Amino acid sequence: MNDAEISAAATLEPVADVAHRAGIPADALIPYGHYMAKVDTRRLPEPPATPGRVVLVTGISPTPAGEGKSTVTVGLTDGLNLLSQAEDAPVDWAGRTAIAALREPSLGPVFGMKGGATGGGYAQVVPMENINLHFTGDFHAITAAHNLLCALVDNHLHRGNALGLDPRTISIKRALDTNDRALRETIIGLGGRSEGVPRENGFEITVATETMAVFCLATDLEDLKDRLSRMIIGRTRDQRPVTVGDLGPNGAQGAMAVLLKDALRPNLVQTLGGSAAFVHGGPFANIAHGANSITATNTARRLSDVVVTEAGFGADLGGQKFMDITSVAGGFPPAASVIVATVRALKLNGGMALQELDRNTGDAEQQHLEALEAGVANLARHIENMAAYGVPVVVAINRFPQDTEAELDWLTAWCARRGVPAAVAEVWARGGAGALDVARRLLEVLPSEKAGSGWHSLWTENMTVADRIEAVVTQIYGGSAVEYAPAAAQQLVQLAEEGWDHLPVCMAKTQYSFTDDPAVLGAPSDFTVLVRELLLRPGAGFVVALTGAVMTMPGLPKEPAADFMDVDADGNVTGLF
Known part of the structure; x- marks a missing residue:
């Protein structure tokens, strides 16, 4: 079965049962149907004296060959929870719990390059279709709040521009959660004096906006409003910054927060293995900071012993930003890092052509091992980088069906020679059971609650x-x-x-x-x-x-994922994976 078929065949628990098992009171739950809910964090029990430890799942440089970072994040969470109930559970892990914290999928890559983004195989967060599409409406709320700000800015220009804002300096672009290169640069306000002030403008994808970053980095509603008020919308002719807080008699942050207040509550769903998962917020890591919301991670820390979270793309992007930006803003120094690698992606980094990756039989076997050996330098760089932050590193080798035992043994041995714990993850095919070895390696190096974290940032406060x-x-x-x-x-x-x-x-x-x-x-x-x-x-x-050529509004590929999607008369979606 493919990802969509596996998800559709699953029997989901009512979200109230998932919440109860996670220690969330009934009056803190705001259901969105049978299997999704928002959580009112004000109604949660008091935070524990020692919140849950944060484990960052990151990866090698992404390639078309596939890595599976979200899949491993989900599988590892299920694996930790399975291990806590096992007869041979490590003494200090028996009866403990883990919760996953992930980003919400953007409609840009869902309908563009990637398709669905909720893990895969038997390591998924569900309900898959809802999460990948409109979910609880968070991204729509963020888009609406951001575009409300843009409308207020242009209305201010039209109504006399009391702040003296220079239209040529306005840095706030409108937002759309869809890849659309045609909207990168636009002209607005055409049609005469009654239609507004003509000026250059454009669109960013919602996940690249500062509003999304603020949403994900805010610790509560008051912090959200304070951060929104500090956003710079442009400058006067003498270069004085004009902020959101300068608009109108009380600033525009209050109106934006009205649209964001419900969205700010973290979303609770479940994994196929029955673990609780918070899926909330979603900045890209190549054009933004690439982590789920601080609110979700800190909520998960109140309810579990370990929070398994992921950062977008490779450790040089999402991983670095999580270590230096997200964890600092959220107050949760990471306790450990898991780097996801695949044999396929490393061989591609070693110079093997994409179409040759699956031709690994007979005389080609030695050629594949040589490509793996050449490409493993990419993994080595990422390991060194994460270890430099002072946290223990574990390598999860995400197995693909085409991988040979010789390749997996070679890569495991390479990690052992470097003193890096590593294990093969078979989470796509086996869910949490396929992550037990990775979970054991993680628990062997995970600092205790009393030990805290040895994390330190790459930067110091006095650096420019x-x-x-x-x-x-x-x-x-x-x-x-x-x-x-x-x-x-x-x-x-x-x-x-x-x-x-x-x-x-x-x-x-x-x-x-x-x-x-x-x-x-x-x-x-x-x-x-x-x-x-x-x-x-x-x-x-x-x-x-x-x-480089990084754009804050991506374009669609030659063959968008949308080309292969459909819905039948019964409402069943096809082509999402």
Whole structure:
């Protein structure tokens, strides 16, 4: 069976039963149908003295061959819960619980490049179709709140522009949770004086907006409003920043929060293995910070002993940002990191063509092992990077049907020689049972609650934006230098003049390479990264550094996933996976 068929055949528990088992009181549950609910965090029990430990699941550089980070996250959560009930459970894990915390899928990749994004096989969060499509309406609320802000800005211009906002400096673009390259650059306000002030504008995908970042980094409703109020919408002609809090008599943050108040409550669903899972928020990791909401992670920490969460794309993107941005904002230093690798992706990084990956028989076997050996440098770089943050690292080798025992043995032995715990994960085919070995390796290195975490950030407080960018490029990517386009160099000076030059940096970079060139695979060194633009995001609390050809509004591929989707007369969706 494929992913969709496995999901459709599953018997789901009522969400109230999932909530009860997770320790969520009935009056804190706000059902959205039979199997989904929002949680009113104000009605939860008091936080424990020692909240649950956070385990970050990240991965090697993504490739078309597939890695399965979300699948392993779900499978590992189920595996930990299975192990806690096993007769041979580790002494300090017996009777303990784990909860998964993941991002919500964006309709952009769902209908574009990837299709569904809820795990796969027997390691899925369900109900799969609902989560992948409209879910509880969070993304629609974020899109509406962001576009309300845009409408208020243009109405302010139309009504006399009392703030003296220079239309040429407005940095807030409209949002749409769909890949649509035709909307990257637009002209608005055409049609005469009654239709508004003509100006250049454009669209970003919802998950790339500062509103999404603010939503995911906010700790509660008051923090959300405070962060929204700090968002810069543009500048006056004398370059004074104009913020959301400057609009109208009380600022626009209150109206935006009205649309976001229900969405801010985390969403509770379940895995196919019966574990509780919070799926909430969803910034991309190549153009945003790439982690689920702080609210969801901290809610899961109140209810479980371990929270298994994932960050988007490779450890150089979502992993780095989780370590340096998300965990700091959320107050949850990671206790350990699991890096997902696949034999297929490593062979692709080692120079093997995509169409050759499955031809692994007879005389080709040695060729495949040589490609694996050449490509493992990509995994090595990611291991070194995560270990540099002071947290233990475990490698989960996500097994594909085409993998040979010789390849899996070689990769496991390679990890052992480097002193890195590793285990094969068969979560697609076996769910949590296929993650027991990974769970055991994780528990062997996971610091106890009393020990805390040895985590430390790549950055120090006194580092400038330029220092932080250089640190990421040289210490995480393996590059040797950073160059700035003229516009970015000028923006760097302006950040320093206005006192913003010590903010964290959110690197916007291709996910396919350590460099800013998606064609350069493996683990290159001594390259230069070009920063072409710096975007100040004071609401989110960071500066976005745009590199390479990364766009904040993706386009659809030649064959969008949408081309293969349909719904029958009974409402059954096909082609989502």
